[in-house]
Amino acid sequence: MKIVVIDDDKLVAISLKTILEATGRITVAAMGSSGAEAIRLYEAEKPDVMLMDIRMDGMTGLEAGEQILKASPDAKLLYLTTFSDDEYIVKALRMGAKGYILKQDFEGIAPALEAVMRGQSVFGETIISRLPEMMKQPETYDYAAHGISEKEREIMELVAEGLSNKEIAARLCLGEGTVRNYVSELLDKLSLRDRTQLAVYYYTEVKA
Amino acid sequence: MKIVVIDDDKLVAISLKTILEATGRITVAAMGSSGAEAIRLYEAEKPDVMLMDIRMDGMTGLEAGEQILKASPDAKLLYLTTFSDDEYIVKALRMGAKGYILKQDFEGIAPALEAVMRGQSVFGETIISRLPEMMKQPETYDYAAHGISEKEREIMELVAEGLSNKEIAARLCLGEGTVRNYVSELLDKLSLRDRTQLAVYYYTEVKA
DNA sequence: GCGCGGATATGACATTTGTCATGTCACAAA
DNA sequence: TTTGTGACATGACAAATGTCATATCCGCGC
Known part of the structure; x- marks a missing residue:
């Protein structure tokens, strides 16, 4: 398997090369230390997988990607990262990156590369554990816990659609x-002041 | 690496065992074909990784998990799946599964197991490509397109927090x-009737 | 039967809200 | 200089909203 390593810390890049080539199944065809080099080397080498630091001086790994x-x-x-920067995870995923793992996890890098070459996506543990929060959680709101009756729930939903009292009555x-x-x-039970706050409550607490 | 394989299709289970043991680095300590067996075998064997079909008769792989x-x-x-059932992906992730890959991808299973053993999470390509849609899309709302000025935007946000006019003024x-x-x-520009509808608009159109 | 609580309703009332016409001020374009 | 033009303000007004006291009806437990 032919790969290219990009990391603006030369020492890290060299360590990676050593570790990976020691497996006998990975060849580091080239190394670079900037986003610009990443682009150039990808074109030149067309590696099976490109291993790249996500934050580098100048162009970030994401832009290069x-x-x-x-x-x-x-x-x-x-992508390699030192500590999982939440911000980047989502961007990287959306962009179409095949993975995102911690640099520290030396042992895990080789297997991760193999899995990626087979078309899979790999994420470090601390990273994936953040995904659930990022996705809509279906944590159903507990009306009963707030003493909200069925009819009240219905009214709340209509208020949250922007209907006036007259419209709701109709x-x-x-x-x-x-x-x-x-x-x-409802306002009383939820300690709110007006229907607008009720709508806000609905979107931020109930349907969030 | 010691694993346990659970699949209610005996043929698949056996094929997996053959393929995986051929790598020389994986030992299939036990095989089972139901959720109940999965639970029992996990306790009995404490494998490094458990490879399990997600849909089986009776208890599903998720419940067992x-x-x-x-x-x-x-x-x-x-988890192994025949075709990516969107429904399960999210549940599996939230539950804390370490991965979710396609059965068909025989070659990919061994590397995936290794990566998982190293603490990483692995997802088949078709699976991960669905994640972005599942996550909040940052499709930024175009205020300019609706002729909303900076100040108006600010006001809208405060209304959407449930503040009264007096509070906003302060x-x-x-x-x-x-x-x-x-x-x-704002109401005029957006063809709305009252501040509650403005808040609703904010949560459904702007911040959605 | 009696009383009680919940669902529904009304009317009166104060407040908030939305609209509109109008005014001031600063600043930039003509 | 004059003339917009946009940001900010005021006051008056009607409609919508929120609160409260009160009333009716109905079913349920005793």
Whole structure:
């Protein structure tokens, strides 16, 4: 397997080369230390996988990756990071990177490269554990816990759609005053002041 | 590396054993064909990694996984699937599975196991490519396209926090009437009726 | 039967909200 | 200089909103 290593810390780059080549199954065809070099070396070597530091002086690994993927959409990019910067994870994923692992995890790098070459995606443990929070959690809101009745829930949803009391009354075949009472009751239970806060509450707490 | 294979298709299980043991680095300590067996065998063998089909008769691989993780939180579970069922991916991730790959990808399974044993997470290509959609898209809302000025944007955000006109005025050092004018202007531009609809708009269109 | 609580309703009331017309001020373009 | 033009403000007004006290009806437990 032919790879290219990009890291602006020469020492790290060399250590990586040593470790990886010691496996006998990996050849480091070239090394670079900047985003610009990454782009050039990818084109020149067309490695099976490119192992790249995500943060470097000048062009970041992500920007370089974007360029590379634009030219070679099936490029396999495996990012290295010192500590998992939440910010980058999502960007890298969206960009189409094949993985994102910790530099410290020397032993894990070779297997990760192999898995990536086989078309899989690899993520360090601390990284993947952050994904769940990033995805919509279906943590269903517990109406009962807040003493919200079924009817009140219904009213809340309609308020959260932007309907006026009159419209809600029409929709549910109730008197407008009744709807007001429900809204008032809800505001009281949830310690809110007005229907707008109720809508905000709905989007931030209930449906979040 | 010691693993346990769970698949309700005996043929698949045996094929896996053959392929994996051929690498010389993997030992299949036991095989099972149901969720219940998975739980029992995990306890009995304490394998480095457990390779498990995600859909089986009776208890699904996910349920079994939950039980196993409850008893052994650091268990490493690598799921196999025939075709990527979107539904399961998220659940598996949230549950704490270490990976999710396609059965068809025979060659990839061994490297995936190694990576998982090193503490990484592995996902088949078709799987990871679905993640981006599942995560919040940062499609930034184009204020300019709707003729929303900077100040108006600020007002909108405060309304969307549930503040009253008076509170917004205080926050921004403006007259209350001025704030009303801004709100009124916003409602006009966005064809809305009241501040509640503005908040709803904010959560559904701008910040969605 | 009696009383009680919940769902529904009404009316009165104060407040907030949205609209509009109008005014001031600064600053830039003509 | 004059003339916009945009940011900020005021006041008046009508409509919507939130609160509260109160009333009716209905079913349920005793």
